[in-house]
Amino acid sequence: MSLFGLGSRNQKTFRPKKNAPSGSKGAQLQAHIDATLGSGNLREAVRLPPGEDINEWLAVNTVDFFNQVNILYGTLSEFCTPSNCPTMTAGPKYEYRWADGVTIKKPIEVSAPKYVEYLMDWIESQLDDERIFPQRLGAPFPPNFQDVVKTIFKRLFRVYAHIYHSHFQKIVSLKEEAHLNTCFKHFVLFTWEFRLIDKGELAPLHDLVESIL
Numbered sequence: 001m002s003l004f005g006l007g008s009r010n011q012k013t014f015r016p017k018k019n020a021p022s023g024s025k026g027a028q029l030q031a032h033i034d035a036t037l038g039s040g041n042l043r044e045a046v047r048l049p050p051g052e053d054i055n056e057w058l059a060v061n062t063v064d065f066f067n068q069v070n071i072l073y074g075t076l077s078e079f080c081t082p083s084n085c086p087t088m089t090a091g092p093k094y095e096y097r098w099a100d101g102v103t104i105k106k107p108i109e110v111s112a113p114k115y116v117e118y119l120m121d122w123i124e125s126q127l128d129d130e131r132i133f134p135q136r137l138g139a140p141f142p143p144n145f146q147d148v149v150k151t152i153f154k155r156l157f158r159v160y161a162h163i164y165h166s167h168f169q170k171i172v173s174l175k176e177e178a179h180l181n182t183c184f185k186h187f188v189l190f191t192w193e194f195r196l197i198d199k200g201e202l203a204p205l206h207d208l209v210e211s212i213l
Helices: 024-038 042-046 054-074 112-127 145-173 177-193 199-212
Strands: none
Touching: 042 177, 054 112, 054 145, 054 177, 112 145, 145 177, 145 199, 177 199
């Protein structure tokens, strides 16, 4: 997260920061991300480094984006409450209901903070599952790895959509809008580079996404 110096008052992360997959490869790729982000060129920063494995690159970045959203939402957790946000919406036209296909098979309507909690718990369980995100260097990725990554990014996008539609004024008053915009731009460029989110899913922030691309 070297690019983004968040003030100490905002270091209320939603949950502990995840580390990139261990092994020298994960550390090398993390260093590459930090170095390219430091240059300020986000389009360059999202590209697959020459000679690298795409799944390794997706894995390290998935952890990174999870951490970014975690920190951003953490700054809002006292404002995004069940009374302020009784449903998980992204403007008047979009409402998200939660289902993970395992413990909750039929989508349920929950408050925004509950939805984000379910969502982050679910992502964390994917990241912690060594059969999906192998920690050992050279361990194979599962055949459905990219599908899992797509679902993770699709769900992380919903947190951004909710923040922009429901809490942007609060972000501005906290003087965090430049940070939010940079994080989201990085997120959009990465998902676009690797075609991780269907265009229809991006509809709640269509104009903002178009301005980035």
